[in-house]
Amino acid sequence: MRVAVFSTKPYDEASLRKANGDAHELVFLEPRLNPRTAALADGCEAVCAFVNDDLGAETLAALADRGVRFVALRSAGFNHVDLRAAAELRIAVARVPDYSPYAVAEHCAALILALNRKTHRAYNRVREHNFALTGLLGFDLHGRTVGVVGTGKIGVCFTRIMAGFGCRVLAYDPFPSEAAAEAGAAYVPLEELLAASDIVSLHCPLTPETFHLIDRERIASMRPGVMLVNTSRGALVDTAAVIEGLKSGRIGHLGLDVYEEEAALFFEDLSDQVIGDDVFDRLSAFPNVLITGHQAFFTAEAIEAIAATTLGNLSAFASGGAGLHPVAAD
Numbered sequence: 202m203r204v205a206v207f208s209t210k211p212y213d214e215a216s217l218r219k220a221n222g223d224a225h226e227l228v229f230l231e232p233r234l235n236p237r238t239a240a241l242a243d244g245c246e247a248v249c250a251f252v253n254d255d256l257g258a259e260t261l262a263a264l265a266d267r268g269v270r271f272v273a274l275r276s277a278g279f280n281h282v283d284l285r286a287a288a289e290l291r292i293a294v295a296r297v298p299d300y301s302p303y304a305v306a307e308h309c310a311a312l313i314l315a316l317n318r319k320t321h322r323a324y325n326r327v328r329e330h331n332f333a334l335t336g337l338l339g340f341d342l343h344g345r346t347v348g349v350v351g352t353g354k355i356g357v358c359f360t361r362i363m364a365g366f367g368c369r370v371l372a373y374d375p376f377p378s379e380a381a382a383e384a385g386a387a388y389v390p391l392e393e394l395l396a397a398s399d400i401v402s403l404h405c406p407l408t409p410e411t412f413h414l415i416d417r418e419r420i421a422s423m424r425p426g427v428m429l430v431n432t433s434r435g436a437l438v439d440t441a442a443v444i445e446g447l448k449s450g451r452i453g454h455l456g457l458d459v460y461e462e463e464a465a466l467f468f469e470d471l472s473d474q475v476i477g478d479d480v481f482d483r484l485s486a487f488p489n490v491l492i493t494g495h496q497a498f499f500t501a502e503a504i505e506a507i508a509a510t511t512l513g514n515l516s517a518f519a520s521g522g523a524g525l526h527p528v529a530a531d
Contacts, residue, residue, distance in 0.1 A: 203225070247272070274295065296526055296528050351405030401429050403429075403437050407434035447489070466481065
C-alpha cells in the first residue's frame with residue numbers, strides 16, 4: 202500500500218522505515234497536511250498524519266478526491282480530525298492509543314522539579330558565573346498535595362511518581378481507575394481537587410467537555426500560588442485566563458508542554474524569525490513559566506512504539522479494511 206507520511210522529521214522517517222521493512226511504500230513528506238498540501242497524497246491509498254496536521258472536512262474531502270481511504274494517526278489524540286466528515290467520505294481513521302505513558306509522566310515530573318527549584322534559571326546563572334541563590338528558593342515536594350486531573354495510563358504513572366515523592370495525591374476522572382487508587386490517589390470532585398492542591402496536573406483528552414476546563418472561575422478557586430502543569434492538550438486551559446492568574450499571583454508556577462495555538466509554532470525551528478503570537482510571547486516572558494515544545498512524548502521507547510502501532514494499523518487496513526485501533530464519530 203502506498204502511504205503519504207506528512208509532517209515527517211528525521212526521527213519519524215528512521216523509526217517508520219525500521220518498523221515497516223518492506224510492507225508498504227512510504228512516501229515521506231516534510232510539509233504538514235492541510236487542504237493545500239493534500240495534493241501531495243496523489244496516488245496514495247492512505248496518509249499518515251501527526252498531531253498538528255489539519256484533518257478538517259476540507260482536507261479530508263481533498264484526500265478522498267485523490268483516492269485516500271485511510272488515515273493513520275501517529276498520536277493518541279484525534280481532536281484535530283473531523284470524524285463525521287471522515288465517515289461521510291468513507292475514510293477510516295485509526296490512532297496510536299498509547300505508546301509510553303512513562304515518557305509523558307516523567308516529563309511532567311521534570312517540569313514540576315525544574316519549576317520548583319528554578320533549575321532553568323540556575324543553569325543560565327551559572328553559565329554567567331553567577332552563583333547567588335537569591336530568587337531560587339523552592340519547596341519540599343514531600344507532604345504537598347498534588348491534584349491529578351485524568352487518570353488514564355499517563356495519569357496513573359504520574360500518580361505513582363508523585364506518591365514516591367511522598368505527596369498526597371487527589372484525583373478526578375469521570376471514570377475512576379482502580380490502578381490509580383492502588384497507586385495512592387484519592388478520588389474527589391474536581392472543585393475539591395482544585396481548592397486543595399498545591400500542584401494541579403492535567404492528563405485528560407481534549408473533548409467538547411474538557412475545552413477550557415481550566416478557566417477564570419476554576420483558576421480563582423485554586424490555592425494562591427498554585428503550580429499548574431499541562432502536558433495533555435493546549436486547549437484544556439484558557440490561555441488568557443492563565444495569564445491573568447500569573448499576573449495576579451494566583452498561579453505561582455506554570456509548566457506547559459502544549460499550547461492552544463501551538464500548530465503554528467511547535468516542531469519547527471523558528472529561531473531566526475519574529476514570532477507573531479503575542480500571547481505566546483507574553484507567556485514565555487514570565488520568570489515562573491517553563492514551556493517545552495510538545496516534547497513530553499519524545500523518548501526512544503515512545504517513538505519506537507508509535508512507529509510499530511502505526512504500521513500495525515496500516516497493515517490491518519490493507520488486509521482487512523480497518524485499523525487495529527479505529528476511531529469514529531459518536
